[in-house]
Amino acid sequence: MVSADTLQRVLESARELNYRTNAIARSLRTQRSQTVGVVIPDIANPLFPRIVRGIDDALEDVRYTSLVTYTDGRDDRLLERFELLRQRGVDGLLVATARHSDPALDMLVAARVPVVQINRRTQNQAIPSVTPDDRGGIRSAVEFLAELGHRKIALLAPPQTHSTGRARIAGFRTAMRRAGLDVPAGLVQSARAVTLEEGARICTSLLDAHPDVTAIVAGNDLMALGCYDSLRAAGRRCPDDVSVIGFNDMAFAERFDPPLTTVRFDHYEMGATAVGVLLRRLRPSESEAEPVHVELETRLVVRGSTAPPP
Amino acid sequence: MVSADTLQRVLESARELNYRTNAIARSLRTQRSQTVGVVIPDIANPLFPRIVRGIDDALEDVRYTSLVTYTDGRDDRLLERFELLRQRGVDGLLVATARHSDPALDMLVAARVPVVQINRRTQNQAIPSVTPDDRGGIRSAVEFLAELGHRKIALLAPPQTHSTGRARIAGFRTAMRRAGLDVPAGLVQSARAVTLEEGARICTSLLDAHPDVTAIVAGNDLMALGCYDSLRAAGRRCPDDVSVIGFNDMAFAERFDPPLTTVRFDHYEMGATAVGVLLRRLRPSESEAEPVHVELETRLVVRGSTAPPP
DNA sequence: TCTCGTGTTGCGAACGTTTGCAACCTCACT
DNA sequence: AGTGAGGTTGCAAACGTTCGCAACACGAGA
Numbered sequence: 252m253v254s255a256d257t258l259q260r261v262l263e264s265a266r267e268l269n270y271r272t273n274a275i276a277r278s279l280r281t282q283r284s285q286t287v288g289v290v291i292p293d294i295a296n297p298l299f300p301r302i303v304r305g306i307d308d309a310l311e312d313v314r315y316t317s318l319v320t321y322t323d324g325r326d327d328r329l330l331e332r333f334e335l336l337r338q339r340g341v342d343g344l345l346v347a348t349a350r351h352s353d354p355a356l357d358m359l360v361a362a363r364v365p366v367v368q369i370n371r372r373t374q375n376q377a378i379p380s381v382t383p384d385d386r387g388g389i390r391s392a393v394e395f396l397a398e399l400g401h402r403k404i405a406l407l408a409p410p411q412t413h414s415t416g417r418a419r420i421a422g423f424r425t426a427m428r429r430a431g432l433d434v435p436a437g438l439v440q441s442a443r444a445v446t447l448e449e450g451a452r453i454c455t456s457l458l459d460a461h462p463d464v465t466a467i468v469a470g471n472d473l474m475a476l477g478c479y480d481s482l483r484a485a486g487r488r489c490p491d492d493v494s495v496i497g498f499n500d501m502a503f504a505e506r507f508d509p510p511l512t513t514v515r516f517d518h519y520e521m522g523a524t525a526v527g528v529l530l531r532r533l534r535p536s537e538s539e540a541e542p543v544h545v546e547l548e549t550r551l552v553v554r555g556s557t558a559p560p561p
Numbered sequence: 562m563v564s565a566d567t568l569q570r571v572l573e574s575a576r577e578l579n580y581r582t583n584a585i586a587r588s589l590r591t592q593r594s595q596t597v598g599v600v601i602p603d604i605a606n607p608l609f610p611r612i613v614r615g616i617d618d619a620l621e622d623v624r625y626t627s628l629v630t631y632t633d634g635r636d637d638r639l640l641e642r643f644e645l646l647r648q649r650g651v652d653g654l655l656v657a658t659a660r661h662s663d664p665a666l667d668m669l670v671a672a673r674v675p676v677v678q679i680n681r682r683t684q685n686q687a688i689p690s691v692t693p694d695d696r697g698g699i700r701s702a703v704e705f706l707a708e709l710g711h712r713k714i715a716l717l718a719p720p721q722t723h724s725t726g727r728a729r730i731a732g733f734r735t736a737m738r739r740a741g742l743d744v745p746a747g748l749v750q751s752a753r754a755v756t757l758e759e760g761a762r763i764c765t766s767l768l769d770a771h772p773d774v775t776a777i778v779a780g781n782d783l784m785a786l787g788c789y790d791s792l793r794a795a796g797r798r799c800p801d802d803v804s805v806i807g808f809n810d811m812a813f814a815e816r817f818d819p820p821l822t823t824v825r826f827d828h829y830e831m832g833a834t835a836v837g838v839l840l841r842r843l844r845p846s847e848s849e850a851e852p853v854h855v856e857l858e859t860r861l862v863v864r865g866s867t868a869p870p871p
Numbered sequence: 872t873c874t875c876g877t878g879t880t881g882c883g884a885a886c887g888t889t890t891g892c893a894a895c896c897t898c899a900c901t
Numbered sequence: 902a903g904t905g906a907g908g909t910t911g912c913a914a915a916c917g918t919t920c921g922c923a924a925c926a927c928g929a930g931a
C-alpha cells in the first residue's frame with residue numbers, strides 16, 4: 252500500500268524510538284486479549300507440566316498467551332478462579348478440573364464463555380473436551396494382565412465425581428467380562444482423591460479384605476506409587492507377588508523401583524489439541540458449532556511392575 | 562465516605578448487572594498491569610513447577626498474575642521473550658535463565674525494567690537474585706563422601722556459562738582441599754548442558770579416563786540420572802561400585818532406583834522469595850535500592866545412591 | 872456581609888490502540 | 902465540463918477505567 256522505501260524508513264524509526272505495540276491498549280480497543288485462561292489443579296502435579304507446555308506452544312503459534320491458575324482440588328475456588336480470569340479479559344478458557352456435575356462450568360456456558368475441557372469432562376455435553384480414551388486404556392491394561400494369567404484383578408478408580416473415575420470403572424468391567432473374569436464386589440474401589448496417599452490407603456484396605464488379589468490397576472501413576480508403598484509395608488513384592496499398572500506415564504515413571512507399567516497417552520498433544528478446539532470456537536462463525544469430544548489414543552507401556560501371578 | 566446503606570445498594574446492583582472491573586482498562590489507565598513475566602527454560606523440566614507454584618502463590622497474595630514463557634535453553638530466544646512480555650505490559654520480570662555474561666539481562670536493566678534472577682545469576686551485580694547456596698551445597702556433598710571414605714571424587718559441573726557451574730566448581734575445590742584430597746585434572750568436568758543425556762555422556766568418558774573414581778557429584782539430579790544410565794551400561798553398580806550425588810532433590814527422587822542422595826533446597830520458597838524481592842523493587846521509592854542477593858540454605862538428603870567405597 | 876479555607880461532588884481528559892467515516896483526489900465515461 | 906466510481910488520506914470516536922481539577926457548598930472568622 253505504501254512504497255517499500257517508506258515502509259523501510261517507518262520500520263527503522265520505529266526501532267529507533269523502540270516502539271512496542273501496546274497489547275493492553277489493543278485489547279481494550281478490540282475487546283480481545285489474545286489470552287486464554289488455563290485452570291488446573293496444580294502445576295506441581297506431574298501430570299500437568301507437559302499439558303501446559305503443549306498448550307503454550309500451540310498458543311504461541313497464533314500469538315496467544317496463557318494465564319495459568321490453580322484450584323488445588325478445592326472446587327469452591329473454581330468460581331473465584333473463573334472470575335479472576337474473566338476480569339483479566341481472557342478470550343476463552345481451558346479447564347482441567349471438570350467434575351461429573353459441575354455448576355461452575357454450566358455457568359460459563361450460560362455466560363457464553365468459550366470453554367474446552369481437558370483430561371476430564373462433565374456430563375454437560377455442550378462443552379467440548381479433549382480426554383484420554385479412558386475405557387480403551389483400562390481395557391488394554393486388563394487384557395494384558397489377563398494374558399499374563401491374572402484372575403483376581405482389582406481396580407483403584409479415581410473418584411466417581413470425575414469422568415475418569417466413571418469411564419475407567421466402565422472400561423474395567425467390560426474388559427473383565429470379555430476376558431471371562433468375575434468382578435466380585437470390593438474389587439472395584441473408588442478413591443476420594445487422586446493422590447499417592449489415597450492410593451496407599453485403599454490398597455492396604457483392599458489387600459486386607461482380599462489377600463488373594465494378584466494384580467492392581469491404579470487410577471493413575473501417583474496412586475500406583477501409593478500401591479508400591481502399601482505393598483512394601485505389607486511385605487509383599489511388586490511384581491513378584493502383586494502386579495501394579497498405572498495411568499498417565501508420568502515423567503520418570505521408567506525410573507521408579509520397579510519401573511512402572513502404565514497406560515500412556517500424549518499429554519503434550521492433549522494440551523495442543525485442546526487449544527486447537529478452543530481456537531476454532533473463538534471464531535465467531537463457529538462459536539455455536541457442534542461441540543467436539545476428542546479422545547486421545549492410549550497405549551500400554553510394559554515395564555517392570557507387572558509379571559505373571561505367583 | 563458514603564453511607565453504609567448506599568454502599569450496600571451499590572454493591573447489590575453491581576452484582577445484579579454482574580459488573581466485573583475490567584483489568585485491561587485499568588491497566589491502560591494506571592500503566593500497571595499487576596502482572597509479572599516469568600522466563601524459565603521449560604516448565605516440563607522437573608525443577609520448575611515448584612518454583613512457579615511458589616511464584617504464583619506469592620503473587621496471588623498481592624493480586625498479581627504471572628505470565629510464564631519458555632526459552633528451551635535457546636539463548637537467542639531470550640530477547641524475543643522479553644519483548645513479548647513487555648508488549649503485554651508486565652510490571653516486572655522473574656528470570657531463571659541467566660548466563661554468567663548476559664547481554665539480554667543487561668539490556669533490561671538499561672531499560673529500567675525491574676528484574677529479579679532465580680536459581681542462577683549473571684556477573685552483573687546490579688540485578689537482584691535468589692539462588693541456592695551452591696558452594697555450601699556442594700561442600701556438604703563432598704564432606705559426606707569424604708567421611709564415607711571416598712578419595713577419588715569427581716564433579717560433573719553445570720556449564721561454566723552458568724553461575725551454578727562456576728560456584729559449584731569453586732565449592733568443590735575448597736571442600737576437597739579442606740578434606741585434604743587432591744583434585745587431579747580431569748576429575749572436574751563441565752557439561753555443555755544440564756541434561757540427562759549430557760550427564761551420561763560425561764560420566765562415561767570420565768570413567769573411561771579415570772576408572773578408579775568411586776564417587777561422582779553431579780550438576781543436578783537429571784545429570785545424576787544420566788550417571789545411573791552410564792554406570793549401568795558399564796556394568797558398574799550404584800552405590801556399591803560408585804556413589805552418586807545429585808542437586809535439587811527433584812520430585813520423586815526418593816523413588817528412583819537407587820533412591821537418589823541429593824542436595825535439597827526449597828524450590829517453592831525460592832520462587833516466593835524472588836517475588837518478594839521483585840515486589841519491593843516495584844515500589845517507586847525502592848526501585849533504585851541496593852540489589853539484594855539471597856542465597857537459600859541447602860541440606861544434603863542422604864538416600865540410597867551413596868555408600869562407602871568398595 | 873464578605874472573604875477565605877476546607878470539604879464534597881461531578882465532570883472530562885487521558886491511557887494507546889483500532890476502525891469507521893468523511894473528505895478529498897484521480898480518472899474515466901457520458 | 903460534469904458526474905460518478907474507485908481509491909487514498911486523515912481525523913475522531915471509542916474501548917473502560919482512573920484521577921486531577923473545577924465548581925460548588927458550607928462554615929468560620931474578620
